[in-house]
Amino acid sequence: MSTLKNSEVLESILRALFSAASRRTTQSFAATVIGAIVKTLEQNYDFLQQVHIENPEFANTEGIIKISSEIDTIDSTQVGKAIEAIIRIVYMDLVGKTGLFFMKELKDLAGDQIIAELRSYGVDLGILQTEQRYLHRQQRHRTQEAQTTKMKGDPGKHRDDVSLLGYTWKNVGSWQYDPLQKPCVLYSKDGKELDRLNQETIIESYVTNITQEYEDPSNAYQEEVTLSEKEIELLKILRARDIDAETAQVVLHLSKDEFERIIRRLLQNELLHYVSFNEIELTEQGINFLTQREAETAVPRSS
Numbered sequence: 001m002s003t004l005k006n007s008e009v010l011e012s013i014l015r016a017l018f019s020a021a022s023r024r025t026t027q028s029f030a031a032t033v034i035g036a037i038v039k040t041l042e043q044n045y046d047f048l049q050q051v052h053i054e055n056p057e058f059a060n061t062e063g064i065i066k067i068s069s070e071i072d073t074i075d076s077t078q079v080g081k082a083i084e085a086i087i088r089i090v091y092m093d094l095v096g097k098t099g100l101f102f103m104k105e106l107k108d109l110a111g112d113q114i115i116a117e118l119r120s121y122g123v124d125l126g127i128l129q130t131e132q133r134y135l136h137r138q139q140r141h142r143t144q145e146a147q148t149t150k151m152k153g154d155p156g157k158h159r160d161d162v163s164l165l166g167y168t169w170k171n172v173g174s175w176q177y178d179p180l181q182k183p184c185v186l187y188s189k190d191g192k193e194l195d196r197l198n199q200e201t202i203i204e205s206y207v208t209n210i211t212q213e214y215e216d217p218s219n220a221y222q223e224e225v226t227l228s229e230k231e232i233e234l235l236k237i238l239r240a241r242d243i244d245a246e247t248a249q250v251v252l253h254l255s256k257d258e259f260e261r262i263i264r265r266l267l268q269n270e271l272l273h274y275v276s277f278n279e280i281e282l283t284e285q286g287i288n289f290l291t292q293r294e295a296e297t298a299v300p301r302s303s
Contacts, residue, residue, distance in 0.1 A: 004113070004114075004117050005069075005072045006071050006072045006074055006076060006079045007067040007068070007069055007071050007072050009079070009083075009114060009117050009118065009121065010051070010067055010071065010079060010082075010083060011065055011067050012110060012111075012114045013083050013086075013087070013110060013114065013118075014034065014038075014051070014053070014065050014086075015065060015109075016106050016109035016110040016114075017034055017086070017087065017090055017106065018030050018031060018034060018064070018065070019109050020102055020105045020106050020109060021033065021034065021090060023105075025195065025196065025197065026183065026196045027056040028055060028056055029195065029196065031053055031054070031055055031056055031064055032055070033090070034053060034086070034090065035053035037086055037089050037090065038051050038053065038086065041082060041085055041086065041089075044082075044085070045078065045081070045082040045085075047070075047071050047074045047078070047079070047082075048082060050067060050068035050070050050071045051065075051066075051067050051068075051071070052065075052066045052067075053065055053066075054066070076120065076121045077121060077122050079121060080118065080121030080122040080123045081122070083118065083121065083123055084122075084123045084128070087106070087123075087125075087128060088128065088131075088274070090102075091103060091128070091132050102132065103125065103128055103129035103132045104129065106125070107125050107129070110125070124264065126268070127264060127267050127268060130267060130268050130270065131267065131273055131274055133270075134270050134273050134283065171188050171189070171194065172186050172187070172188065172189075172194060173187055173188050173189030173190070173191070174186075174187045175187065183196040183197060184196070184197045227265075227266075227269075227271075228262075230252055230254065230258075230262060231262050231265065231266060232290075232293070233252060234248060234252060234262060234266070235266070235271060235272075235282065235286055235289070235290055236290060237251065237252075238272070238280075238281065238282050238286075239282055239286075239287065239290060245259065263280070266286070267280070270283055270285050270286075271283060271285060271286035271289055272286060
């Protein structure tokens with residue numbers, strides 16, 4: 001039986017998130033973003049009011065995250081849902097190349113004990129990593145389409161990524177590198193500071209772009225997927241109409257645990273994906289799976 005408390009698990013994850021996000025921007029910005037996410041989620045999980053994230057400019061790194069022991073009285077599954085929502089919102093902004101390894105880094109920083117504990121909270125970081133790889137693949141596909149459109153002479157139709165601070169590259173007027181502190185400061189066209197990028201992040205992005213030697217998630221999903229009849233039936237239902245979890249369980253004659261196992265398996269095989277923290281839908285791969293299966297099982301017409 002685990003001896004870890006809710007506050008210890010949540011603090012460990014928030015620290016891991018802060019460390020992973022800080023590598024991609026400044027510590028101050030990472031703390032501000034994570035703090036804002038936690039504050040926003042208070043309307044869904046009021047116990048997050050017991051979480052306080054200080055600005056690292058005014059506190060040492062060890063003291064920036066403070067969690068009241070009152071959170072230890074909350075049901076662990078509720079804490080798990082809050083943790084999953086926080087992680088998902090953070091990585092949704094990091095689906096580009098520098099964000100592809102975010103979940104792997106988060107798992108490494110959290111450690112095996114916290115990862116194992118999270119499973120008992122109902123949070124599987126492996127599934128979230130699979131989800132992020134799928135989002136990265138979607139992003140890569142959109143980028144390739146935008147590049148193709150631009151090459152055809154329509155430069156106006158391309159995606160312009162917006163950061164968590166709300167600026168796009170169109171807003172960047174100039175930049176300045178500080179050789180002592182080693183951040184690259186981005187300024188707007190009217191001279192206002194927009195963001196600070198770590199040297200490590202800049203180098204990683206540059207090397208990735210010129211070598212293209214980054215993980216290609218599509219290679220990991222070429223093996224044939226074998227599904228049960230219940231799993232296939234659920235895919236068909238989701239393709240035909242919108243349905244909530246409780247109704248789907250009744251229609252498929254499944255217990256809650258059985259239904260959740262099916263959902264996890266379909267997510268892992270990238271046949272389903274999240275469109276929000278509590279809504280899932282068929283992926284393009286899931287639709288193709290059903291189409292191919294129907295073609296294979298179609299009864300040929302007699303002559």
